[in-house]
Every structure is written in structure tokens, then in C-alpha cells.
Amino acid sequence: MINEEFASLLAAAQGGSEAAFSRLWRDVNPALLRYLRVIAPGAEEDLAAETWVQVVRGLRSFRGDEQAWRAWLFTTARRRAIDLARHRSRRPEAPLDDVAVAQLPRTEDSAEVALEHLSTAAAIALVSGLPRLQAEVILLRVVAGLDTESVARLLTKSPGAVRVAAHRGLRRLAQLTADTGVTL
Amino acid sequence: MPNIPQSPLQDGSAVTDADLVALLAGKLDVAPGLLPVADVLAALSARPSLGELAGEARALAEFRRRAGVPVSRRHARRSTAGLTSRLSAKAAAGAAAAMLVLGGAATAAFANMLPAPIQRLAHDVIGAPGAPSAPQPVPARGKPTAPGQLASHGTHKSNAKPHGTSRHPNRHGHGQPGTNQGQQGNGEGQQGTGQGQQGRGQPGQPGAGQPGQPGTGQGRQGNGRGNPHAMRQYGDPHFLWQLGDPHVPQRR
Numbered sequence: 001m002i003n004e005e006f007a008s009l010l011a012a013a014q015g016g017s018e019a020a021f022s023r024l025w026r027d028v029n030p031a032l033l034r035y036l037r038v039i040a041p042g043a044e045e046d047l048a049a050e051t052w053v054q055v056v057r058g059l060r061s062f063r064g065d066e067q068a069w070r071a072w073l074f075t076t077a078r079r080r081a082i083d084l085a086r087h088r089s090r091r092p093e094a095p096l097d098d099v100a101v102a103q104l105p106r107t108e109d110s111a112e113v114a115l116e117h118l119s120t121a122a123a124i125a126l127v128s129g130l131p132r133l134q135a136e137v138i139l140l141r142v143v144a145g146l147d148t149e150s151v152a153r154l155l156t157k158s159p160g161a162v163r164v165a166a167h168r169g170l171r172r173l174a175q176l177t178a179d180t181g182v183t184l
Numbered sequence: 185m186p187n188i189p190q191s192p193l194q195d196g197s198a199v200t201d202a203d204l205v206a207l208l209a210g211k212l213d214v215a216p217g218l219l220p221v222a223d224v225l226a227a228l229s230a231r232p233s234l235g236e237l238a239g240e241a242r243a244l245a246e247f248r249r250r251a252g253v254p255v256s257r258r259h260a261r262r263s264t265a266g267l268t269s270r271l272s273a274k275a276a277a278g279a280a281a282a283m284l285v286l287g288g289a290a291t292a293a294f295a296n297m298l299p300a301p302i303q304r305l306a307h308d309v310i311g312a313p314g315a316p317s318a319p320q321p322v323p324a325r326g327k328p329t330a331p332g333q334l335a336s337h338g339t340h341k342s343n344a345k346p347h348g349t350s351r352h353p354n355r356h357g358h359g360q361p362g363t364n365q366g367q368q369g370n371g372e373g374q375q376g377t378g379q380g381q382q383g384r385g386q387p388g389q390p391g392a393g394q395p396g397q398p399g400t401g402q403g404r405q406g407n408g409r410g411n412p413h414a415m416r417q418y419g420d421p422h423f424l425w426q427l428g429d430p431h432v433p434q435r436r
Binding site for chain 1: 208
């Protein structure tokens with residue numbers, strides 16, 4: 001989260017400052033990718049890029065604080081993911097070849113960072129095992145940093161339903177970690 | 185009886201709502217049974233990897249393409265465009281208004297409904313009918329009419345015939361008959377010219393009058409619509425002679 005600087009950064013980005021926009025992008029894009037990795041696995045990069053294209057188009061007309069900014073971004077990303085899911089259901093595709101994990105580009109050489117990302121990937125995998133609504137609520141609350149009301153608006157649920165889903169998801173996570181003995 | 189290991193969280197009551205709220209808030213002082221969950225949530229919001237920042241160049245390119253133009257330049261371009269459109273709109277409105285006014289004025293001029301000075305101007309410029317005016321009295325310079333003097337004016341109307349170089353009938357022959365008659369009839373060229381100018385501008389046949397017969401006085405009682413300038417010009421025998429009007433008597 002950017003907090004105090006957000007208003008000035010947003011104004012600068014709306015005025016055409018690339019540095020300000022870069023800062024906003026760097027702040028949100030990782031969370032966006034993690035969220036999309038759960039709700040649209042395999043398409044997170046493309047969906048994030050499409051989300052930013054849409055955000056850039058409407059950047060000048062955006063008004064609001066950091067919560068509203070993040071809510072706008074994640075709402076846009078969620079809609080893109082829903083569109084993609086509809087498209088895939090109409091035209092199913094079978095991948096021709098799977099890229100081996102060993103062939104994936106590795107740019108990080110720090111062991112600590114690798115372990116951290118490994119734990120992040122494991123955490124995302126754990127959350128992905130939750131029911132969809134619970135996983136989304138936990139990601140939007142924890143990763144996106146949205147409050148209950150914003151998540152409720154985004155998911156078109158009542159705040160009470162969001163709270164219930166969050167608590168159930170956390171209980172489920174606790175049970176999963178206890179059952180599997182996962183340590184991150 | 186088998187000893188089945190039981191998860192400490194199997195009983196839902198072990199986790200309170202306050203613990204969950206604390207978890208979501210990122211607090212680490214939670215129940216010991218929830219510490220693994222706290223670790224999962226912390227891993228979810230860990231610092232970004234390089235792979236998660238790899239799309240920055242693409243996003244910046246899109247930003248540069250769509251929103252990278254500085255605000256001042258963009259506003260200037262927009263304001264210029266707006267000014268241009270506003271100006272063109274104003275110009276179009278002005279042109280339309282001017283056309284409306286001119287068209288209305290021309291219509292009024294041809295309907296002979298303008299005030300006399302303007303009607304005369306319209307007559308000069310666009311050939312509208314002559315300006316109406318009150319009947320003018322007999323010119324003060326004119327001598328008392330004697331039989332034969334006005335005979336020429338009597339024929340003025342009856343023998344109307346357009347001639348001359350201009351296409352507008354009201355610009356032809358104003359005063360020509362009178363002038364001619366005046367010269368030919370009784371030598372009252374001065375008055376005859378004046379009569380012709382005040383006449384209705386209907387050309388007449390020069391020389392058609394019968395000398396010595398009483399005239400009807402129509403020429404003298406003309407309504408004065410004729411253009412004095414044009415009539416003065418055309419009524420001038422020298423001018424007509426220069427134009428080669430065959431009806432104009434040659435100077436002797």
C-alpha cells in the first residue's frame with residue numbers, strides 16, 4: 001500500500017508522469033497477479049496486462065482514494081477473468097505442449113528470495129484449494145488490502161456474507177495446514 | 185480402541201472470530217493453532233518477485249501511448265480545437281444571419297417596402313423599384329404651363345417603350361421623353377427634364393407628343409419614384425448622345 005503518497009502519485013500519473021504510474025503499477029501488479037493466479041490459473045499474465053490497458057484508458061477520469069483505486073483494479077481484473085472463462089467455455093482449447101518446469105526462465109539467484117517465492121507459491125496453492133468464494137474473499141482482503149465493504153461490492157455480496165466466507169475460509173485454511181502439516 | 189489423531193482445529197470453537205479478525209488484519213499475536221494460517225497469509229502478501237514485475241515495460245508502453253501526453257499539451261490541443269470549432273460555429277452563425285438579413289432586405293427592396301433613402305440605394309445597387317415618395321408639386325422654377333407645354337408630358341406615358349443599354353426598365357428612359365419633349369415641344373428643356381425625373385419612370389417615345397395640345401399633366405404629377413441620379417444621367421441629352429441613342433436629337 002502507498003498510503004499518504006497515493007493522492008499525489010495518482011495526480012501525477014493522471015498528468016502523464018511515467019514515474020508515478022510505474023510506482024502505482026509496481027504497488028498493485030504483484031497482488032493482481034496473485035489474485036488472478038487463483039481465479040484464472042494460467043492466464044494471469046495476459047489478464048493483468050489487459051486489466052492495465054483498461055486502467056490506463058480510464059486513468060484520467062478516475063477519482064477516489066487508494067481503496068477505491070485498488071477496488072477498481074481488482075474489479076476490472078475480475079471482469080476480465082469472467083470474460084475469459086466464458087470465452088473458454090464456448091471455445092475449449094487443449095494445450096499442445098506443456099513447458100517443463102526446468103525450462104522456465106529463472107532470473108532470481110538469491111536463495112532467500114527463491115524460498116520466499118516458493119512459500120508464496122505454496123500459499124497460493126493452498127488458498128486455491130478453498131472454495132472459490134472463500135479463496136476470493138481471503139485474497140481480496142489479505143492480498144489486495146480491501147476492506148469488507150469493498151470486497152462485498154466487488155463480489156456483489158452482502159458484507160455479512162463476505163465476513164462469513166472469510167471466517168470459513170480461514171478455518172478451512174487452518175484445518176488444511178494442520179492436516180497436511182504445511183510449514184511455509 | 186484406536187487412537188486416532190485429532191486435529192486441534194477439528195472443533196470449530198477453538199477459533200474465535202476475534203482471532204480471525206486479527207488474522208485478516210495481519211496481526212501475529214493469534215492463537216497458537218492459527219500460527220500456520222498467519223504464515224500462509226504473510227506468504228500471500230510477501231514482497232514481489234522479479235517475474236511479477238516483468239510486465240512493467242508493457243504497461244508503461246501502453247501508458248505512454250494512451251496517457252503519456254502531458255496535461256498541458258493535451259489541454260492546449262483540446263482548447264485549440266474547441267476554439268476552432270467555436271469560431272467556425274460563430275462564423276457559420278454570422279454568415280447565416282447575414283444571409284438572412286440581406287435576403288430579407290432584398291425582398292423588402294423588391295417589394296418596394298423600404299424607407300425612401302434605402303429604397304433609392306437599393307434601386308441603385310440591386311435594381312430594386314424606385315423609392316416611393318409623396319407627390320411633388322410642380323417645380324418652383326417651372327413656368328405656368330401653357331397649352332402645348334405639357335402636351336409632351338401627356339404623351340410621356342402612353343408611348344412607353346424601353347430602350348437604352350441597361351436591363352432594368354426603371355433605369356431606362358427616365359426623363360428622356362420629357363427631356364425630348366421639352367426640347368422639341370416648346371423649348372422648356374429645363375422643366376421638361378425635371379418632369380421626367382419625377383415621373384414614374386416609364387419610358388416614352390420621344391417626339392410623340394402633339395405640340396400645341398393641352399397635356400394631361402401626368403408627367404408633372406408623377407410620383408417621383410424615379411432615381412434622380414440615374415434619370416439625371418439618362419435624361420441628359422448629351423449623355424444619351426454619347427451612348428448613341430437614336431432617339432436623342434443631335435446637338436446643333
